[in-house]
Amino acid sequence: KAGVTQTPRYLIKTRGQQVTLSCSPISGHRSVSWYQQTPGQGLQFLFEYFSETQRNKGNFPGRFSGRQFSNSRSEMNVSTLELGDSALYLCASWAGILSSGANVLTFGAGSRLTVL
Amino acid sequence: DQQVKQNSPSLSVQEGRISILNCDYTNSMFDYFLWYKKYPAEGPTFLISISSIKDKNEDGRFTVFLNKSAKHLSLHIVPSQPGDSAVYFCAAPLPRSTGNQFYFGTGTSLTVIP
Numbered sequence: 001k002a003g004v005t006q007t008p009r010y011l012i013k014t015r016g017q018q019v020t021l022s023c024s025p026i027s028g029h030r031s032v033s034w035y036q037q038t039p040g041q042g043l044q045f046l047f048e049y050f051s052e053t054q055r056n057k058g059n060f061p062g063r064f065s066g067r068q069f070s071n072s073r074s075e076m077n078v079s080t081l082e083l084g085d086s087a088l089y090l091c092a093s094w095a096g097i098l099s100s101g102a103n104v105l106t107f108g109a110g111s112r113l114t115v116l
Numbered sequence: 117d118q119q120v121k122q123n124s125p126s127l128s129v130q131e132g133r134i135s136i137l138n139c140d141y142t143n144s145m146f147d148y149f150l151w152y153k154k155y156p157a158e159g160p161t162f163l164i165s166i167s168s169i170k171d172k173n174e175d176g177r178f179t180v181f182l183n184k185s186a187k188h189l190s191l192h193i194v195p196s197q198p199g200d201s202a203v204y205f206c207a208a209p210l211p212r213s214t215g216n217q218f219y220f221g222t223g224t225s226l227t228v229i230p
Contacts, residue, residue, distance in 0.1 A: 033217070033218075041222060042122075042221055045218065048215050048217060103148050103150075105218060107152075109158055109159045110158075110159050
């Protein structure tokens with residue numbers, strides 16, 4: 001079973017530009033969530049999509065947006081980039097809470113964004 | 117609002133000894149906890165979890181302990197190996213939520229010295 005695939009892995013942008021990141025979840029998983037990881041801040045929840053609908057949203061400004069397609073692939077967009085947006089952006093695939101009670105996110109390798 | 121906290125940014129342990137990583141939480145509604153391990157340039161990988169109905173869960177060299185009254189959990193690695201050197205995050209999903217939203221600690225960087 002293929003894992004979570006994120007593209008691109010690395011990218012460099014300048015302030016004011018916008019960026020789009022892509023994520024393909026594990027086959028059969030309909031939930032995709034996005035997290036931002038910065039040094040000292042851990043992983044911060046951005047939003048979750050399920051069946052093409054945003055189901056949960058974290059405390060990030062409106063410059064951060066996302067969408068999900070009918071094949072469950074998801075994209076997130078950051079507009080008007082700021083230096084503080086430099087981070088590792090992680091996508092996670094979720095199968096739901098299993099009958100065993102297991103409730104686990106499976107992460108991709110991340111997209112490392114550097115804003116200059 | 118940091119609902120899951122890891123107060124030790126780093127930890128160094130000699131190979132073969134025990135590594136103890138700590139995590140505190142503030143939300144008494146949390147009923148499930150996870151530990152993730154992260155190597156540089158990779159995404160976090162799931163390591164071990166525990167439900168709030170238990171106070172201990174063991175998987176090989178890894179054991180997680182949960183103290184609900186203290187709102188504290190810990191991850192024990194015995195014996196520690198150099199390959200365990202990584203950043204460890206504790207996490208908890210928002211309970212009784214439609215969908216998923218997980219809260220993560222800020223991570224503890226473990227270095228196992230050969």
